């Protein structure tokens with residue numbers, strides 16, 4: 001199905017989340033430095049953002065660096081942080097001209113101060129952009145996010161601002177980093193792994209999953225369109241009866 005035909009279908013997902021996995025394996029297969037795999041991966045993220053925006057997808061959440069990725073070796077982290085700095089610095093012009101808003105979820109306090117500044121800056125400068133919101137999950141882990149949310153709620157209870165008997169789903173959702181975002185309609189994970197690796201656990205209660213074997217740096221616009229197309233064939237029921 002062509003891009004234009006697809007966006008005419010009524011059920012274009014509003015929010016797509018992607019676990020961009022396989023950069024390391026892609027580099028290893030080519031016997032090139034791992035960081036080259038992440039560079040190639042970043043280029044793909046840029047291309048897929050453009051494609052998602054054209055399709056009318058409003059939110060694209062990209063799992064970029066997990067809370068558990070901090071456990072990798074220091075040299076890997078240093079290289080990755082170098083690349084992150086570079087992109088946060090150099091991407092602003094393109095984000096502005098493509099009308100892309102950037103939001104970051106995750107525990108940003110763990111980043112070096114200059115990276116925290118760059119994040120704040122890109123969020124602030126793109127905040128009125130309207131074509132698509134790209135949510136970068138950076139130092140993000142669902143359990144970590146939930147712990148932070150429960151702490152926030154408990155301090156409200158302690159301060160007498162919240163009655164624990166009234167706590168509901170909405171209160172918890174609104175205490176997460178994703179407070180202002182709709183839940184993802186579709187999750188795509190590349191590289192053949194079929195797990196969610198601590199990504200948006202609460203938010204994906206009713207998300208449709210598409211797993212593809214392609215390594216992220218090889219993922220194309222056409223692979224993305226196929227995943228969207230697969231989503232469009234699914235029947236989401238939210239616990240109700242299947243239609244005959």
Ligand code: IPE
Nearest residue numbers: 020021022023024025064065
């Ligand atoms: C995914 O690529 C990106 C990050 C985790 C930062 P990996 O680095 O996990 O690549 P593989 O899974 O080892 O191939």
Ligand code: IPE
Nearest residue numbers: 019020021063064065066197
């Ligand atoms: C998930 O990939 C995190 C990102 C893509 C940023 P990982 O490569 O870290 O996940 P596991 O370790 O295979 O579960």
Ligand code: MG
Nearest residue numbers: 021022023024
């Ligand atoms: Mg991986």
